[in-house]
Amino acid sequence: MILSCVLVNNIILAQFLGICSFLGVSNKVSTSLGMGMAVIFVMALSTLVTSLLQKYLLVPFNLTFLQTIVFILVIATLVQMVEIILKKISPPLYQALGIFLPLISTNCAILGIAILVTQKPDFSLLDSTLYAIFTAIGYTVAIVIFAGLREQLSLVKVPKKLDGVPIALIISGILAMAFMGFANLV
Amino acid sequence: MNKLKIFTNGFIKENPALVLILGTCPALAVTTSAMNGLGMGLATTFVLVMSNAIISLLRNFIPDKVRIPAFIVIIATFVSIVDLLIQGFVPALAESLGIFIPLIVVNCIVLGRAEAFASKNTVFDSILDGLGMGLGFTLALFVMGFFRELLGNGAILGHKFIEGDGILIFVLAPGAFLVYGFTIALMNLLPKKKSKETENVKTE
Numbered sequence: 358m359i360l361s362c363v364l365v366n367n368i369i370l371a372q373f374l375g376i377c378s379f380l381g382v383s384n385k386v387s388t389s390l391g392m393g394m395a396v397i398f399v400m401a402l403s404t405l406v407t408s409l410l411q412k413y414l415l416v417p418f419n420l421t422f423l424q425t426i427v428f429i430l431v432i433a434t435l436v437q438m439v440e441i442i443l444k445k446i447s448p449p450l451y452q453a454l455g456i457f458l459p460l461i462s463t464n465c466a467i468l469g470i471a472i473l474v475t476q477k478p479d480f481s482l483l484d485s486t487l488y489a490i491f492t493a494i495g496y497t498v499a500i501v502i503f504a505g506l507r508e509q510l511s512l513v514k515v516p517k518k519l520d521g522v523p524i525a526l527i528i529s530g531i532l533a534m535a536f537m538g539f540a541n542l543v
Numbered sequence: 544m545n546k547l548k549i550f551t552n553g554f555i556k557e558n559p560a561l562v563l564i565l566g567t568c569p570a571l572a573v574t575t576s577a578m579n580g581l582g583m584g585l586a587t588t589f590v591l592v593m594s595n596a597i598i599s600l601l602r603n604f605i606p607d608k609v610r611i612p613a614f615i616v617i618i619a620t621f622v623s624i625v626d627l628l629i630q631g632f633v634p635a636l637a638e639s640l641g642i643f644i645p646l647i648v649v650n651c652i653v654l655g656r657a658e659a660f661a662s663k664n665t666v667f668d669s670i671l672d673g674l675g676m677g678l679g680f681t682l683a684l685f686v687m688g689f690f691r692e693l694l695g696n697g698a699i700l701g702h703k704f705i706e707g708d709g710i711l712i713f714v715l716a717p718g719a720f721l722v723y724g725f726t727i728a729l730m731n732l733l734p735k736k737k738s739k740e741t742e743n744v745k746t747e
Contacts, residue, residue: 375568377568
């Protein structure tokens with residue numbers, strides 16, 4: 358499961374979730390690492406809470422059609438709560454993750470994984486949470502590698518029309534090809 | 544700003560997928576064929592138009608401090624409606640779009656237009672804006688899906704015209720990034736010409 362989540366089914370390069378933040382905050386290795394940490398933290402928590410809700414509230418009461426609404430609200434609230442709690446309990450951690458937290462509630466990777474695990478019927482609570490953590494680690498790996506590449510990229514001259522987002526996307530394409538090489542590992 | 548301008552703004556000048564670089568996740572994920580791109584685009588258009596209309600109607604009643612959660616609830620409602628409609632009437636499309644239909648909720652385009660346009664403008668203008676933006680998005684997805692299907696499967700709209708496989712990489716993940724990158728680069732070529740044309744018109 359670790360290999361599958363982190364490398365083969367990498368959330369960014371194979372499942373296309375969380376691309377907005379992938380392109381947005383990957384200018385520097387340090388910021389992307391911070392973002393990655395925040396994603397691991399929030400994804401684990403939100404998946405735990407949403408699968409609990411799914412299992413004990415939505416399914417027993419036949420409310421699964423409300424899934425999208427409930428999940429997005431839970432995630433948005435959770436992110437706010439985490440922000441407030443971190444500020445109080447652990448100021449250094451808040452300093453490190455703080456600016457990334459508000460960005461996360463609109464990160465489709467979080468909601469995506471929350472919905473994905475509900476579609477896997479044989480997943481227990483522990484499975485779901487582990488799945489979320491490993492996936493988030495895969496996100497971090499991809500975004501840090503990509504940030505490293507972009508730092509190098511800022512040093513070279515790129516054709517004018519390709520500068521900025523287009524070249525970043527083409528590089529992620531090549532990176533995705535490289536990750537495809539892991540396909541036979543599992 | 545006149546009505547026509549609001550409507551056509553989303554097509555080229557502010558095309559959400561290709562110029563504003565919003566909504567990248569669905570743009571990459573569902574464009575394995577032109578039809579999928581079209582379906583996703585139309586679903587997003589519906590959500591955009593409806594949520595823009597409702598948010599614009601309620602813009603004077605929603606307190607400023609809780610506006611983002613309020614917007615999200617409105618958007619999530621319409622996304623659920625679309626989700627159920629697609630599952631009910633076009634199950635094949637629901638199958639191929641999968642998780643990306645509920646993910647329209649976190650599509651930055653929808654919330655972005657709600658915040659930037661619908662919360663400040665009249666209902667009619669907001670509907671036009673939603674329609675224009677949505678169709679611009681649909682167009683972008685359709686073009687990308689078209690090229691990926693053409694190169695990857697050797698098919699146009701599901702009709703194969705070559706024997707065997709195409710360049711398979713284009714239907715897989717890397718091809719999505721490559722095609723997206725080059726489509727944006729192509730878009731970068733366009734506006735230059737446009738602005739020159741309008742300059743010429745002005746000088747004439």
